[in-house]
Amino acid sequence: MKRYEQxxxxxxxxxxxQVLRAGDRLPSVRQASTSRKISPSTVFEAYYLLEARGLIQxxxxxxxxxxxxxxxxANEPATAQPVAQSTHVEISDLVFQVLGxxxxxxxxxxxxxxxxxxxxxxxxxARGLSPAMRRLDPQAIVQELTEGSERLRRQIGLRYVVxxxxxxxxxxxxxxxxxxxxxxxxxxxxxxxxxxxxxxxCFYAALQALERLQLKAVEVATHPRHGIxxxxxxQVLRQHPVRACWFMPNFQNPLGSLMPEENKRxxxxxxxxxxxxxxxxxxxxELYFGLRRPPPCKAFDRxxxxxHCSSFSKCLAPGWRVGWVAAGRFAQPVQRxxxxxxxxxxxxxxxxxxxxxxxxxxxxHLRQLRQALSDAxxxxxxxxxxxxxxxxxxxxxxxxxxxxxxxxxxxxxLQLHRLALSQNISLAPGHLFSADKRFANCLRLNYGQAxxxxxxxxxxxxGRLASAQLVA
Numbered sequence: 361m362k363r364y365e366q367x368x369x370x371x372x373x374x375x376x377x378q379v380l381r382a383g384d385r386l387p388s389v390r391q392a393s394t395s396r397k398i399s400p401s402t403v404f405e406a407y408y409l410l411e412a413r414g415l416i417q418x419x420x421x422x423x424x425x426x427x428x429x430x431x432x433x434a435n436e437p438a439t440a441q442p443v444a445q446s447t448h449v450e451i452s453d454l455v456f457q458v459l460g461x462x463x464x465x466x467x468x469x470x471x472x473x474x475x476x477x478x479x480x481x482x483x484x485x486a487r488g489l490s491p492a493m494r495r496l497d498p499q500a501i502v503q504e505l506t507e508g509s510e511r512l513r514r515q516i517g518l519r520y521v522v523x524x525x526x527x528x529x530x531x532x533x534x535x536x537x538x539x540x541x542x543x544x545x546x547x548x549x550x551x552x553x554x555x556x557x558x559x560x561x562c563f564y565a566a567l568q569a570l571e572r573l574q575l576k577a578v579e580v581a582t583h584p585r586h587g588i589x590x591x592x593x594x595q596v597l598r599q600h601p602v603r604a605c606w607f608m609p610n611f612q613n614p615l616g617s618l619m620p621e622e623n624k625r626x627x628x629x630x631x632x633x634x635x636x637x638x639x640x641x642x643x644x645x646e647l648y649f650g651l652r653r654p655p656p657c658k659a660f661d662r663x664x665x666x667x668h669c670s671s672f673s674k675c676l677a678p679g680w681r682v683g684w685v686a687a688g689r690f691a692q693p694v695q696r697x698x699x700x701x702x703x704x705x706x707x708x709x710x711x712x713x714x715x716x717x718x719x720x721x722x723x724x725h726l727r728q729l730r731q732a733l734s735d736a737x738x739x740x741x742x743x744x745x746x747x748x749x750x751x752x753x754x755x756x757x758x759x760x761x762x763x764x765x766x767x768x769x770x771x772x773x774l775q776l777h778r779l780a781l782s783q784n785i786s787l788a789p790g791h792l793f794s795a796d797k798r799f800a801n802c803l804r805l806n807y808g809q810a811x812x813x814x815x816x817x818x819x820x821x822x823g824r825l826a827s828a829q830l831v832a
Contacts, residue, residue, distance in 0.1 A: 508534020616757025
């Protein structure tokens with residue numbers, strides 16, 4: 361870690377342990393520089409990083425202060441302790457029932473898994489479709505049928521290298537969104553009846569994939585800020601014949617948790633000792649609020665056991681369905697499975713993205729997107745603090761666009777979803793995020809929809825409906 365990152369982490373720990381409390385003033389740049397024997401620029405970089413994380417705020421001509429909205433973990437949800445047994449998964453009916461409403465235009469889609477389309481440069485991308493196809497060598501359509509566009513794979517591989525992760529482009533397979541990549545990886549390393557370790561709470565699409573393939577889920581305790589509990593995972597690996605893990609180390613859905621780098625390294629080493637493959641779902645990795653992209657677990661993989669899956673759907677081109685997997689030692693089985701199922705990914709969208717990525721617009725767009733999402737999160741947190749009932753706990757992620765809200769125990773999130781839907785507001789109740797439908801008083805809120813003019817009123821309405829359950 362760089363010196364400014366070390367200093368920022370020290371300050372963050374003081375805030376999280378409430379040694380520094382909401383409203384406290386941080387040392388001035390001059391004071392910190394003198395006392396820590398570091399340059400003023402290092403202090404500035406540390407404070408900029410803390411500000412980007414939402415932990416502190418600058419006040420004109422006054423200095424830096426702990427943010428009253430995000431400066432404490434006192435109201436952070438507790439780490440779930442799942443039942444240590446494998447479970448047959450039956451979740452799809454509930455998922456279809458609850459999430460069907462998010463596609464209706466008159467509904468405020470706070471239960472959606474997607475950010476607002478208004479956040480993306482769709483017009484600019486669309487203008488590149490026709491020129492990209494005119495330049496395409498017709499032979500490439502057949503030659504690159506299963507693996508995907510060589511030009512696009514090269515651009516993706518370059519981004520891995522720039523971020524510090526060494527990747528052989530031959531292990532990259534372009535897929536129809538990240539979900540196809542994740543499903544192909546799961547099929548490549550499991551058979552019906554096998555046990556797969558997942559987070560708790562867990563992304564419901566992972567549970568649906570396990571259900572479809574007749575796999576069993578064993579849930580691993582997951583901290584709302586730091587992600588997978590490694591001690592819990594080690595116990596699961598000792599007690600169960602785990603054939604694969606499906607984890608989301610960066611800005612996990614639904615918690616928004618971010619595993620520290622040292623935990624990611626330890627996770628990869630632990631799984632390597634047990635020879636257990638890791639299916640790494642990293643679709644939110646580009647949506648960080650700090651100064652640099654958090655590395656994936658793939659960066660620490662030395663045995664080819666990590667299958668890193670991502671896509672452009674959440675960060676650039678929703679609806680284009682262009683994803684990929686860097687599949688490590690499993691690249692050939694994944695390619696064969698794709699050949700046997702969907703055969704190929706649409707060529708025009710691949711070629712348009714291959715043209716767009718080297719032009720520099722992608723990183724400019726990402727900077728704007730991250731700032732918009734960071735601002736939206738602060739807005740959502742203010743609304744929750746103002747309108748939700750006392751005793752509500754909420755995560756404060758350092759990226760992505762989800763908040764995990766733990767309401768008082770008397771609140772039934774599924775009933776809250778039904779009441780909110782009657783007011784044209786969708787929610788994602790906690791029942792969706794566990795194989796045994798736990799988290800009955802929790803919900804996931806999508807603040808990536810904050811550009812909707814109805815957003816603030818929707819937050820107010822949800823808080824009112826939740827409070828009404830407490831006095832019913």
